[in-house]
Amino acid sequence: MILEIAQIDVKPGSESEFEAGIARAAEIFRAAKGCHSFQVRRSVEKPQRYRLMIEWETLEAHTQDFTGSQAWKDYRAIVSPCFEGPPSVEHTELTLQAF
Numbered sequence: 298m299i300l301e302i303a304q305i306d307v308k309p310g311s312e313s314e315f316e317a318g319i320a321r322a323a324e325i326f327r328a329a330k331g332c333h334s335f336q337v338r339r340s341v342e343k344p345q346r347y348r349l350m351i352e353w354e355t356l357e358a359h360t361q362d363f364t365g366s367q368a369w370k371d372y373r374a375i376v377s378p379c380f381e382g383p384p385s386v387e388h389t390e391l392t393l394q395a396f
């Protein structure tokens with residue numbers, strides 16, 4: 298399982314618009330092949346900063362199957378007008394889980 302973490306900074310004053318758009322976009326991820334979970338977290342210290350976290354079956358499910366697809370274009374059309382700049386994206390693997 299791969300966790301995609303995208304840091305997204307939105308334009309000042311567009312937080313509500315972004316949150317409404319990302320809520321609509323959840324359906325796109327729910328339907329995406331290889332997508333297992335989807336969550337968005339907002340920074341407490343920097344309220345214009347969000348982290349989009351998506352669990353993918355494989356790295357390729359994100360980078361080959363989803364990115365560049367019509368679903369990805371639809372997602373970007375909904376939320377990218379709110380972006381302050383390009384998101385920073387990285388992929389992680391679980392190395393330790395503690396309870």
